[in-house]
Amino acid sequence: MRAELAVLAEDDNYLQQSRHLADKLERPLLAVADAKQQDIPFFLVYRDHCLKLLDKALLKKGGLTVNIDPRPGEQSSYPASKKGALAQAVGRKTQTILDATTGWAQDSLALFRMGYHMTCLERSPVMVALIEDGFSRLAQKDWVIRRQLQVPELISGNSIDRLQNLASQPDCIYLDPMFPPKRKKSALAKKGMNVLRDILGDDTDKQQLFMTAMQHAGKRVVVKSPDDAEPLGGQPSMSYASKLVRYDVYLIGENQNV
Ligand SMILES: C[S@@+](CC[C@H](N)C(=O)[O-])C[C@H]1O[C@@H](n2cnc3c(N)ncnc32)[C@H](O)[C@@H]1O
CATH class of the missing domain: 3.40.50.150 (Vaccinia Virus protein VP39)
Structure with missing residues (x-):
């Protein structure tokens, strides 16, 4: 299955990177105004110094990213204890x-x-x-x-x-x-x-x-x-x-x- 997804060109500072990603994934690169008009449910966007996955409802804020910090309740020193x-x-x-x-x-x-x-x-x-x-x-x-x-x-x-x-x-x-x-x-x-x-x-x-x-x-x-x-x-x-x-x-x- 290949869901509809595009790369969003939101921030000019990431334009090169966004274009490269769109080419690599063979997905369209869209400006925000164009994205709103199209029936595409998912977007990748460089925002807040990381790559995020958005659905149309989250176009303006939020987004999902690979969280690299310890999970709530997890020990933050390294190495964390091997329990659980x-x-x-x-x-x-x-x-x-x-x-x-x-x-x-x-x-x-x-x-x-x-x-x-x-x-x-x-x-x-x-x-x-x-x-x-x-x-x-x-x-x-x-x-x-x-x-x-x-x-x-x-x-x-x-x-x-x-x-x-x-x-x-x-x-x-x-x-x-x-x-x-x-x-x-x-x-x-x-x-x-x-x-x-x-x-x-x-x-x-x-x-x-x-x-x-x-x-x-x-x-x-x-x-x-x-x-x-x-x-x-x-x-x-x-x-x-x-x-x-x-x-x-x-x-x-x-x-x-x-
Ligand atoms: C339920 S998610 C894994 C979640 C992950 N354990 C975490 O902590 O975020 C399953 C992932 O495995 C990948 N996957 C499933 N079968 C695979 C396969 N045969 N080869 C490579 N990736 C696979 C899927 O594309 C999907 O991204």
């Missing part, structure tokens, strides 16, 4: 994680702040542009520069293909594919995920992605899903529940005894 269901699911002995469904990169960034070495895969070119912008803002953060941290590597493309050609095998492959909508989530998460669903649709090939991940993970595959969804790969080795979500862990081969 997400950290338990990826495992304390894990060092390298490949997120095969990066999306808004909120899980990847939480894991990066815990000190894991992250590689991120994403197949939507629109999301890739938003994540690239987020990661370049991350690289400018004081705490990242001071510690000489490498921000996560971002690879564009379908993970089902990309996983077959990795330079090195990650300890853990992390999957959070799009499931059909369910009950209440936090307002921002809901907005972000709903917009993603409107643009991309559900990930109907998640079963194939899971099978591929099981062939290429070193120690485990972790699948995040709504708490009431059927486990993607059948009975998991273990599961960790959090608010409205569940992390199913599938251990690989000899790690099944760990």
Whole structure:
């Protein structure tokens, strides 16, 4: 599915960058006055020093961006402690994680702040542009520069293909594919995920992605899903529940005894 989307030329200071993005994504570049007259539901715009995704209702203000700051309640010092269901699911002995469904990169960034070495895969070119912008803002953060941290590597493309050609095998492959909508989530998460669903649709090939991940993970595959969804790969080795979500862990081969 390819939702209607254009790049908005709002600020002359970003004209070059906006033109380059529109060319790269093969989308129209529109002035604000023209955008209002057209029936296009989504826009990318450089605003407030970052790249934002807007829907028509948010044309004037707001917008969704890759948030690189700790989530509410999350420890802000580095490395953040490895507690909570997400950290338990990826495992304390894990060092390298490949997120095969990066999306808004909120899980990847939480894991990066815990000190894991992250590689991120994403197949939507629109999301890739938003994540690239987020990661370049991350690289400018004081705490990242001071510690000489490498921000996560971002690879564009379908993970089902990309996983077959990795330079090195990650300890853990992390999957959070799009499931059909369910009950209440936090307002921002809901907005972000709903917009993603409107643009991309559900990930109907998640079963194939899971099978591929099981062939290429070193120690485990972790699948995040709504708490009431059927486990993607059948009975998991273990599961960790959090608010409205569940992390199913599938251990690989000899790690099944760990
Ligand atoms: C539910 S979102 C992930 C949200 C993410 N965990 C976060 O914290 O923001 C799913 C994302 O995975 C991507 N995706 C799904 N299947 C994929 C595949 N086979 N290869 C690459 N990306 C994929 C979708 O394009 C979408 O951006």
